[in-house]
Structure formats: C-alpha cells, structure tokens
Amino acid sequence: VRLWLKNNSLSLFFLVIFVATLLGQSFAGQHAFNEEQLQHGGEAISWARYVVSSSFGEAVLENWQSEYLQFTLFIVATVWLIQRGSNESKKPEDVGLESDSQQLIGQHAQRNSPLWAKVGGWRTTLYSNSLLLLMFFIFVASWFGQSLTAWNEYSDEQVQHGGSAVSWWEYLARPDFWEKTLQNWQSEFLAVGTMAVFTIYLRQRGSPESKPVGAPHSETASSG
Amino acid sequence: LSAMRTMFTTYLALTLAGLGLYIAVGLAHL
Numbered sequence: 001v002r003l004w005l006k007n008n009s010l011s012l013f014f015l016v017i018f019v020a021t022l023l024g025q026s027f028a029g030q031h032a033f034n035e036e037q038l039q040h041g042g043e044a045i046s047w048a049r050y051v052v053s054s055s056f057g058e059a060v061l062e063n064w065q066s067e068y069l070q071f072t073l074f075i076v077a078t079v080w081l082i083q084r085g086s087n088e089s090k091k092p093e094d095v096g097l098e099s100d101s102q103q104l105i106g107q108h109a110q111r112n113s114p115l116w117a118k119v120g121g122w123r124t125t126l127y128s129n130s131l132l133l134l135m136f137f138i139f140v141a142s143w144f145g146q147s148l149t150a151w152n153e154y155s156d157e158q159v160q161h162g163g164s165a166v167s168w169w170e171y172l173a174r175p176d177f178w179e180k181t182l183q184n185w186q187s188e189f190l191a192v193g194t195m196a197v198f199t200i201y202l203r204q205r206g207s208p209e210s211k212p213v214g215a216p217h218s219e220t221a222s223s224g
Numbered sequence: 225l226s227a228m229r230t231m232f233t234t235y236l237a238l239t240l241a242g243l244g245l246y247i248a249v250g251l252a253h254l
Contacts, residue, residue, distance in 0.1 A: 004227055011231045015238075054253065057246035064242070141243045148250025155253075 022060070029056050040160075058149035058180075061142045066184030068139035074192055075132050082220065085200035087211045090221045103128070143181070147172060150180060 005012065026047065033055055034044040050056055074088075079097065083089040094102075101108040105128065109118040116127035126133075151171040159165055171177055195209075201217055204210040211222050 008227055008231050011235065015234065052245070052249055054249055057249045060242065061246050064239075138239055138243065141247065145243060145247045145250055148253075149246055152250060152253040 025059065026051055026056060029059060054149040054152035058146060058153060061146040061149060062180050062184055065139055065142040065146055065181075066188045068135050068142060069185065070188035070192055072132065072135045072139050073189075075135060083196045083200070084220050085217050086196045086220060087199040087209065087222065088196040092220065094221075146180070147177060150177060 030045070030047050030050040033050055033053070036042075037044055045053070078089060080095060081089075082092055082095060084092065097103075100106050103117075104110055104113055105117045105124055106120045114127065116123045118124075148168065151166070151168050154171055154174065154176055155165040166174070199210060202210070203213045203215075205213050211219060215222055
C-alpha cells in the first residue's frame with residue numbers, strides 16, 4: 001500500500017486537493033447564493049440542491065474550460081513553436097511532428113510500445129493525437145456546459161428584473177458570456193507564457209518543470 | 225500497471241461525470 005501511494009502520489013495529491021477545494025467552493029457558493037436570494041426576497045436552498053444548480057455548474061465549468069483550453073493550446077503550440085532557453089520548449093531542430101523513428105512508431109516501435117503505435121494506419125494516426133484530442137474535447141464540452149448554465153442564470157435574471165428570456169443563441173452573443181469566458185482565458189495565457197519564459201533564467205532544484213540548477217540559460221529543453 | 229490504469233480511469237471518469245452532470249443541468253432548463 002505504501003509503495004502504491006508513493007508511485008501515484010502526484011495524481012493522488014491533486015485528486016485530494018481537487019475534491020477538497022470543490023467541496024469548499026460548493027459550501028461557500030451555497031452561502032453566497034443564499035445571501036443573495038434572501039436579499040432579493042427569494043428562498044434559501046439546500047447544499048444538495050445548490051450542487052446541481054446552474055449557478056454552481058457555471059462556476060465550475062467556466063474554470064474547467066479555460067484550464068483545458070490552456071493545455072490544449074500548450075500541447076499543440078509546443079509542437080510547432082519554440083522558446084530558446086525554456087524548459088517548456090523543445091529544441092529548435094525538433095520543430096514539427098518529428099520522424100517516425102524519433103516517435104517510435106510503425107517499424108520503429110519497440111517491443112513494449114503501445115499496440116496502436118505499432119500497427120500503423122488510422123489507429124496510429126489517432127493514437128498519435130489522442131492526448132490533444134481528449135483535452136480539446138473536454139475544453140469544448142466544458143465551454144458548452146458553461147454556455148448552457150450561464151444562459152440559464154442570465155435568462156432567469158432577465159426575467160426577474162422584468163426583461164424577457166433570451167435564447168441560447170442570443171446569449172452566446174451577449175457580453176456576459178464573453179466576459180466570463182475571456183476573463184478566464186487571459187489568466188491562463190499569461191500563466192503559460194510566464195512559465196515558458198521564467199524557466200529560461202529561474203530554477204527549481206529537483207523539479208522536472210525546471211532545468212537543472214546549473215544548466216546554462218541558453219540551454220533549451222532539459223529536465224532537472 | 226493496474227494502479228496507473230486506476231488513476232487514469234479515475235480522472236477520466238471524474239471529468240466526464242462533471243461534464244455530463246452540468247451539461248444535463250444546463251439542458252434541464254430548456
């Protein structure tokens with residue numbers, strides 16, 4: 001059990017803090033939601049009801065979509081774009097999809113390579129892009145979910161204030177949707193750019209996100 | 225090997241469950 005925990009400690013750590021913070025968000029969110037309800041003469045709702053509300057769903061998914069967009073863009077951009085000296089970048093000579101032998105696919109696959117890396121054809125093509133495809137799918141699905149839940153909230157609010165409900169299509173063109181979307185995107189893009197650039201000159205001893213402490217600033221793509 | 229698969233499946237199930245739940249919540253309003 002101890003070895004099992006150690007071998008999976010990175011994913012377990014993030015799983016635990018994800019669940020803890022999501023629970024925290026749900027309790028804080030319920031209280032904030034109820035405060036507003038009471039101020040507007042509405043009724044307070046239970047935690048269980050709040051967890052399956054559009055209000056909570058929107059708050060969750062608006063952050064999810066931007067994180068998955070960030071990784072989607074980072075995965076695809078780092079195939080083609082480089083930053084000299086950055087640990088987040090590959091070497092200038094490796095730009096692009098790289099050769100089959102570098103990628104260990106088809107006849108260059110090793111004995112223990114995944115089956116779909118060995119077989120060639122559409123399965124190898126699909127498997128060669130599977131990480132990007134899944135991250136992109138989660139981004140699109142969570143952005144779609146954000147648009148639906150935010151639209152519910154927006155429409156309800158319009159009606160409560162004497163306006164008329166808007167359709168989902170109309171909501172997609174409203175500034176509310178784009179403000180919620182872009183405020184999340186901008187922070188992700190800044191953080192990724194920052195990470196790419198800061199690893200040129202700064203180090204964290206022992207972290208694979210950093211070059212070795214003694215690596216020269218001009219060295220691109222190495223792990224500590 | 226099975227532990228790696230467990231972690232992979234856990235994360236995949238978690239994200240898909242979250243997406244499914246809140247897309248359903250969003251659509252329920254229709």
